[in-house]
Amino acid sequence: MVTQKEFGHLWELLSEIPDPEIPVINLVELGVIRHIEEKPDQDKIIVTITPTYTGCPAKKLFQDLILEKLASKGYHNVEIISQLFPVWSTDWLTDETKEKLLKEGISPPTIGDKIVQCPKCKSTDTKMVSAFGSTPCQSLYTCNICSEPFNYFKCY
């Protein structure tokens, strides 16, 4: 039987799952996990997730990681629902999460991709090398001041 207390604990539990491509942030911070609902009468948990990008190769992996994490704590009756609406947006990333990305060397998304900061010297005098980078969600940039090449998390 899942109690209300454990229910809040589930959010904490799922925030232990790192994003497979950018492990410095977790699936809760990324905004992939939208709702956690308990069905005490069925002894069941329903997790609602939303994909970051339609072509994200980690789409299926997210589900496996969630099931695995919950199973490790004894939750075996889990249903995962994928919903597209509201549409996932990089606007959901908190300032704290963006700070983590920057520390990891990934420049965080800015509104309209307007100001892109170099993670190394913090200069905003940077230029795009390629709009498409090492993962579908990143672009390649280089810093005009310190010459550092870096990834920029695209604004979606």
Next chain:
Amino acid sequence: MKITIENKDAMSVIRLADTSVILAQRLAEMCSNGLTLEEDIALSNISLDLFGRADELYKIAARIEGNKFTPDEYVFHRNEREYYNIKLVEQPNHDFAWVIARQLLHDIYAKELFTQLSTSSNHEVAGLSQKVLKEIKYSYMHSHDWTNRLGLGTAESNERMQRALDHLMKYVDELFNFDELDKKFIPDPEKLKAVWFSEVDKILGESNLKRNAVAPPSMRDFREGFHSEHMGHLLSIMQFLPRAYPDAKW
């Protein structure tokens, strides 16, 4: 396995899904064949977006149809005449100009189409459309930029780009031969046509390229499952593995 599509809305969604998956396959052929590493990655990423878009669209169609078939079954177990993609996207990667011209003509079409569908009364279609518009923005930036560069580059690049456009333009007429399904599914078909022509003319104009009048081929409409000669070859490669080894798992 005989794949059936009964519902009219499901058929409209399947047309979009087929166009996405066939273009995705064409771009996947460019993986490891890009002219630079950055360009290789760009085309592969755009391909991935299109595969993802197709996957979500097939799922929506499958749900309307009562989940009789999975996305994989729609993709791998339909024959040429059971595919409903626009012929434009099945045209081959003859050279890089063909890849870019095909992208440009498609992206302008997709951008206006999904903009209109983002207010569709089908909430799943509306939600997905809002999502894919963000991806189309990046794809369109790419094809727009390269059209400028090739059009305004050298005499050779301009000539090749014009040749590619003149070929691909033959497959544009059918985009706007709207049938009853389109008129029910697309909020404003005539606007789709008007926006497409004005946007294409604007970008070709700024790139020193022309939209020449070309006669469409004597081929029946994609809405009836008719294709150019390239489609069968594309499918034979895309579908070979799951048909030869039906139990194969990723």
